[in-house]
Amino acid sequence: MARPAHDRRHLGSLDGITDSERNALRPIGRGARETALLTGSLLAGLRGLPGVLVFQGVLPAGEDIPRIPHVVSAGRRVVLVESVAWPPGTYGIAEDGRIHCDGVYIGQSVRPLLTAVRYWREALPRDHGVSAVVVVHHADAGDLALPRPRTRDVAWASAEDALRIVLLQVFAGRRAASSAALKALSSATRPG
Numbered sequence: 001m002a003r004p005a006h007d008r009r010h011l012g013s014l015d016g017i018t019d020s021e022r023n024a025l026r027p028i029g030r031g032a033r034e035t036a037l038l039t040g041s042l043l044a045g046l047r048g049l050p051g052v053l054v055f056q057g058v059l060p061a062g063e064d065i066p067r068i069p070h071v072v073s074a075g076r077r078v079v080l081v082e083s084v085a086w087p088p089g090t091y092g093i094a095e096d097g098r099i100h101c102d103g104v105y106i107g108q109s110v111r112p113l114l115t116a117v118r119y120w121r122e123a124l125p126r127d128h129g130v131s132a133v134v135v136v137h138h139a140d141a142g143d144l145a146l147p148r149p150r151t152r153d154v155a156w157a158s159a160e161d162a163l164r165i166v167l168l169q170v171f172a173g174r175r176a177a178s179s180a181a182l183k184a185l186s187s188a189t190r191p192g
Contacts, residue, residue, distance in 0.1 A: 012056035012189025014040065016067045023066045024112040025099075027085035029139035036069035038159065039083040039135045043070055045163045051075060052170065058188045060116035068116060072170050073181050078120055079169040080132040082113055088142025093150050110134070110147075110154055117153045125180050131155065131169050135162040 017033045019026070027035040036056075046052045055071040058080075070081035089101040097111035113132050120130045136146055137159045146156040157165035 011053060011186060012058065013191065014056050014069060015191070016057040017069050018066075020066060024109045025082050025084050025134060026108060027083070027137070027139065028087055028106070030085040030137070032069075032083075035083040035085045035137055038085075038137055039070060039081060039162065042135065042159060042162045043072065043081065043166065046072065046166070046170075049074070053182070053185075055185045055189050058185060060119050060188075066112075068113075071185055072166055073185055074170045076125075076128045076181065077170050077172065078124065078128060078130045078181055078185070079166055080113065080116055080120070080130070081166060082132065082134045083137070084108075084134060085137040085139040086144060087139045088144050090145040091136075091147045093147045095150070097150075099147065110150075114151065114153055120184075123184055128181060129172065133157055133162070133166050133169055135159060 014033055014036050017036045019032045023032060026032055043054050046054060052072065052074045055073065056069065057067045058071045059067055068080050069083050072079045072081060092100045093110055094100060097109045099106050099108040099110065117130050117132050124130065132154045134154060134156050136144065136156060138144055146158065149155060155165050155169060
């Protein structure tokens, strides 16, 4: 029996998204899977776009590395989408990738996400563009200032602005669909 069209646009599962101190970027005050589901609801806005697929629970390089909740693929563009929930404060990134809130290190880092971006750049053909977006949900009421990007490889987006930022990343220099990207990402969503 053929799967409905909407199912073919979301491949994989968020079942492998768990709370773990191994996750370099993680929610505070909310579960990792719950936060990923919130981001998934935002990404549902991509369903009607031709040639856009959303992969869930993607392994970046091996089974000992935490899964990336969402990866959006369109043509030769691949965007890794990480989900966090943070309390109010002003967030920043140190040169070593460590995340600070109001000047205090919070035990998180963007470096593994940058490593995943590099991994997919090496795994896919050279003409593919790979970047990442960190979607930041509010864990509590109050003002939350996102980190300023230290590199063009990772963009930061509030939940309210996430779909727009992901779309900007996905359609930057868009080209025809890539069977190499679809095959690699499909195999990375296998249940572990």
